[in-house]
Amino acid sequence: MKQRGHGGITGLLRMMRGRYRLLAMAVISGVLAQGGTLACMAISGWIVGIAVSGETALLPRACCWLVVLVLFTAAVRWWQAWVSHDLAFALIEKLQMAIFDGLERSAPDSASGQRLGDLATVATADAELMERFYAHTLADYVGAIVVPLAALIALWQLDPLLACVLLPFLLLVATVPAWLARRAALQGQQMMHEQGHLNADTAEFIHGQRELAALGQSAAFMQRLLKRSRRVGSMQQRYGSRSGLEFAVVDALSAGALLALIAAASTLLHAGSLSPLWLPLVLVLGVGALLPIVDVTQTASQLGELRAGAARIMRIVDYPARVKDSGSAPSPERHDLAFSAVWFGYAAQRPVLQGLSATIQPGEIVALAGRSGAGKSTLVHLLLRFYDVDDGGAITLGGTDIRSMSLTALRQLISWVPQEVYLFNGTVADNIRLGRPDASTQQIEEAAKMAQAHGFISALADGYDSDCGDRGSRFSGGQRQRIAIARALLTGAPVLILDEASASLDNENEQAFHRALSQLREKRTVLLIAHRPATLRQADRILLLENGVIAENGTHDALLASGGKYAALIKKVAAD
Ligand SMILES: Nc1ncnc2c1ncn2[C@@H]1O[C@H](COP(=O)(O)OP(=O)(O)OP(=O)(O)O)[C@@H](O)[C@H]1O
Numbered sequence: 001m002k003q004r005g006h007g008g009i010t011g012l013l014r015m016m017r018g019r020y021r022l023l024a025m026a027v028i029s030g031v032l033a034q035g036g037t038l039a040c041m042a043i044s045g046w047i048v049g050i051a052v053s054g055e056t057a058l059l060p061r062a063c064c065w066l067v068v069l070v071l072f073t074a075a076v077r078w079w080q081a082w083v084s085h086d087l088a089f090a091l092i093e094k095l096q097m098a099i100f101d102g103l104e105r106s107a108p109d110s111a112s113g114q115r116l117g118d119l120a121t122v123a124t125a126d127a128e129l130m131e132r133f134y135a136h137t138l139a140d141y142v143g144a145i146v147v148p149l150a151a152l153i154a155l156w157q158l159d160p161l162l163a164c165v166l167l168p169f170l171l172l173v174a175t176v177p178a179w180l181a182r183r184a185a186l187q188g189q190q191m192m193h194e195q196g197h198l199n200a201d202t203a204e205f206i207h208g209q210r211e212l213a214a215l216g217q218s219a220a221f222m223q224r225l226l227k228r229s230r231r232v233g234s235m236q237q238r239y240g241s242r243s244g245l246e247f248a249v250v251d252a253l254s255a256g257a258l259l260a261l262i263a264a265a266s267t268l269l270h271a272g273s274l275s276p277l278w279l280p281l282v283l284v285l286g287v288g289a290l291l292p293i294v295d296v297t298q299t300a301s302q303l304g305e306l307r308a309g310a311a312r313i314m315r316i317v318d319y320p321a322r323v324k325d326s327g328s329a330p331s332p333e334r335h336d337l338a339f340s341a342v343w344f345g346y347a348a349q350r351p352v353l354q355g356l357s358a359t360i361q362p363g364e365i366v367a368l369a370g371r372s373g374a375g376k377s378t379l380v381h382l383l384l385r386f387y388d389v390d391d392g393g394a395i396t397l398g399g400t401d402i403r404s405m406s407l408t409a410l411r412q413l414i415s416w417v418p419q420e421v422y423l424f425n426g427t428v429a430d431n432i433r434l435g436r437p438d439a440s441t442q443q444i445e446e447a448a449k450m451a452q453a454h455g456f457i458s459a460l461a462d463g464y465d466s467d468c469g470d471r472g473s474r475f476s477g478g479q480r481q482r483i484a485i486a487r488a489l490l491t492g493a494p495v496l497i498l499d500e501a502s503a504s505l506d507n508e509n510e511q512a513f514h515r516a517l518s519q520l521r522e523k524r525t526v527l528l529i530a531h532r533p534a535t536l537r538q539a540d541r542i543l544l545l546e547n548g549v550i551a552e553n554g555t556h557d558a559l560l561a562s563g564g565k566y567a568a569l570i571k572k573v574a575a576d
Contacts, residue, residue: 008310011317012133015091015098022087023138029080030139034147036073038288042154043069045284049277080139088135092127095313099123102316118196120203122316126192126309133306137299144174144296151289158278165264166286169257173293176250177300180242187242188304191235192312198228239304250297254290261286323388325407332398335362335413335494335525337383342393343548344382352378354548355393362494363522367539367556368529369569374545376529377419380497383527385410397495414495415488421480423472428457429464431472431483435491443490450519451486452512453479478509485516496524500531514538533570542566 016023043066050058099122148170156163177184205212205221212218265282268274274282337360345351352375360366368376382389385407389395395402402410415435423431432447433439439447444464448454456479460466472480481501488496501513510532517538520526530536537556544552544559544566552559552566559566 008307008312008314009133011314012095012130012310015094016134019087019090022083022090026080026084026087026135027139027142029076029083030136031143031146032076033073033080034143034292035150036069036076037291038147038151038285040066040069040073041284041288042281045281046277048280052280053275053277055277084135084139085131088131091134092131095130095317096123096127098317099127099313102319105321106316106319118200119316121196121199122309122312126313129306129309130313132299133310137306140292140296140299144292147292148289151285155282155285155289158282159268159274161264161268162261162282165260166257166289169253169260170289170293173250173253173257173290173297176246176253177297177303179249180246181303183242184239184304185307186304187235187239188306188308189311191232191239192305192308194228194232194235196312198225198232201225201228246297250294254294257290258283258286323385323407324403327404327406327409329400329404329409331405331409331413332400334398336360336398337495337525337527338394338396338399339379340394340396342379342382342395343390344378344387344393345390346378351390351548353382353389356545356549358543358550358553360525360527362525364541365517365521365526365528365539366541366543367536368527368543368545369531369536369566370545371569375548376545377499379545380416380499380527380529383497384414384416412491413493414497415491415493416497417481417484417488417499417501419500421472421484423468423475423480423483425470426468427462427465428460428468428483431468432464432486432490434487439490444486447486447490448483450489450516451482452516453482453486455512457483476509478513482509482512482516485513489520494524496520496526497529498526499529501528510534531573533573536570544569 043062047059047062047066050056050062103119103123152163152167152170155166202225205225208221209218212221261282265274265279269276269279339356339358342353342356343351344353356379368379370376378387381387383395383402385402388403397405397410397413424434429441429444432444436443441464445454448457448464457464457466466474468474468483472483475483485498485501488498514535517526517528517535528535528539530539533556536542539556542552542554542556542559543550546565552562552564554562554566560570561567
C-alpha cells in the first residue's frame with residue numbers, strides 16, 4: 001500500500017499542533033536565558049574594564065546590575081528547563097502514541113516491511129532521540145539568531161568596525177553544518193538503518209537461540225551479528241569523524257573571529273576611538289555572539305541522525321489505515337454470518353477469494369477446510385476486518401454489514417484464537433483475563449474448565465498464579481492453545497474463530513480440545529479452521545474452500561460419502 005511522504009522534520013513539527021503556547025514559552029525562555037547569559041558576560045566585561053581603567057565610581061552600579069542579571073538568568077534557566085522538558089515529554093508521549101497507533105494499523109502486515117527489533121527501536125530509542133529536537137533545537141535556533149544580533153548591535157554602538165569584522169565570521173560558522181549536510185543526512189540514515197538491522201538480528205538471535213543451537217548454527221549466527229556490529233561501528237566512526245571535522249572548522253573559525261576582533265579593537269584603541277574601559281566588553285560580546293551559533297552547529301552536526309530517526313518514525317506514524325473505521329451501526333442481536341460474493345486479493349496478487357458465498361447459522365459449528373494456501377485464514381482476517389472485502393461483496397453479522405459497525409463493536413462480538421498463540425509474560429490468570437480485565441477468579445476458572453485447561457493449570461505449583469514465561473515458553477503448544485481458548489471464551493463474544501487450534505495437539509490434548517468444542521455447541525457460533533479429520537468430524541458442517549469459492553458444503557460424513565474434492569483432501573491428509 002502506498003504511503004504518504006515521510007518528511008521527518010516536518011512530521012515532528014506537525015506533532016506540535018495544539019502545543020503552540022508551550023512551544024512559544026520554550027522558545028521565549030530559551031532566548032531569554034541565552035540573552036541573560038550574554039548580558040551577564042557583558043556586565044562582567046564592563047566591570048573588568050572599570051577595574052582596569054580605575055573608574056571605580058561606576059563599580060557599585062555595575063555590581064548591582066550583575067547581581068540582578070545573574071538572578072534573572074538563573075530564574076529564566078530554571079523556567080526554560082522546566083518548560084522545554086515539559087514540552088518535549090508531552091510531544092514524545094504524543095509521538096509514541098502515534099507510533100503505537102501506526103503499529104496497530106499496520107497489523108497484521110508487520111509494519112511496512114520493517115522487522116520487529118527495528119520497530120521496537122523506533123518506538124523507544126528513536127522516539128527518545130526526538131527529545132533533543134523538541135527540548136533544545138528550536139529554542140537554540142531562535143537564540144542563535146537573536147543573541148548574536150543583540151551582540152552585534154552592542155558592538156556597532158561601540159564602533160561599527162567591530163560589528164563589521166565579526167559578522168562574516170558569524171555567518172561562516174553558521175554555515176559549517178550546511179557544507180556537509182548531505183553527507184551527514186546520508187550517514188545518519190545509513191547508520192540508523194544498520195543499527196535497526198543489528199537490533200532486529202539480536203532480537204532474532206535471542207528468540208531463535210534453541211533452533212540455532214539444535215541446527216549447530218549459533219556460532220555462524222554470532223559471526224553474522226559480529227559483522228553487523230562491526231559495520232555499525234565503522235559507520236559510527238565515519239559519522240564521528242565528519243562531526244569532528246565540523247567541530248574543528250567551527251573552532252578554527254571561532255578563534256579567527258576573536259583574533260580579528262582583538263586586532264580591530266587594538267587598532268581602534270591606538271587610534272583613540274575606543275576607550276580601554278570597553279576592551280574586555282568587546283571580547284565578551286564577541287564570545288557571547290559566537291557561543292549560541294557554535295551550540296547550534298553542534299546540534300546541527302547531529303541533524304543527520306535526528307532527521308533519519310524522524311523519517312523512520314513518520315513512516316510508521318503515517319502508515320495508512322487499512323480499513324475505514326467510521327461505522328456506527330448498533331451491534332446485532334442475532335449472530336449468524338453471511339459471506340456474499342466475497343472477492344479479495346493481496347496487493348497485485350491474483351485474488352485469493354473469488355466471489356465466495358456462504359452462511360453460518362447462530363450456534364452452529366462450521367469447519368473451513370481446504371489445502372494450504374487456499375485462503376482460509378484470509379477469510380477470517382476479512383471477518384475481523386484486518387482487510388476489507390473488495391467492492392461488490394459483503395460480510396454480514398446478524399444481517400448487519402460488518403463495515404457499518406465500528407471496529408471495536410465488531411471485535412467485541414468475535415473472539416479469535418489465531419494459529420500462533422501469543423501468551424504475555426505474566427500469570428496464567430492475567431493471560432486468560434486479557435480480553436476482560438475485570439473477570440473474577442471464578443469466571444477465569446470456568447472459562448479454563450470449558451477450554452479443558454483447568455486440569456493442567458491447577459496441577460502447577462502456583463496454579464493460576466504461575467508465570468507463563470516469555471511468550472508462554474513454559475507451556476506446550478497444546479497447553480498454550482487451550483489457555484488461548486479460555487481467554488477467547490472468557491470475553492463472552494458470541495462468535496468464536498479457531499484457526500488451526502488443534503493443529504499442534506497430541507492425541508490426548510486433541511480429545512480434550514474436542515470436549516471443549518462440544519461444550520460450546522449451540523452456545524456460540526463457531527468457525528473452525530482445521531486439517532485433521534478427527535477435528536473436522538466435530539463440526540456440524542464443512543465448507544470446502546477451493547479456487548477462491550466454497551466448492552463443497554455438507555457434513556463430514558455426507559461429503560466423504562459423495563467421494564468429491566473433500567473426500568480426496570481427507571484421503572491425502574490421511575496418506576501424509
Ligand atoms: N499478508 C499477506 N500478503 C500477501 N499475501 C498473503 C498474505 N497472507 C496470505 N497471503 C497469501 O494468500 C494466500 C492464502 O493464504 P491463507 O493464509 O489465507 O491460506 P490458508 O488457507 O489459511 O493456508 P494454511 O492452511 O497454510 O494456513 C496464500 O497464497 C498466501 O501466500
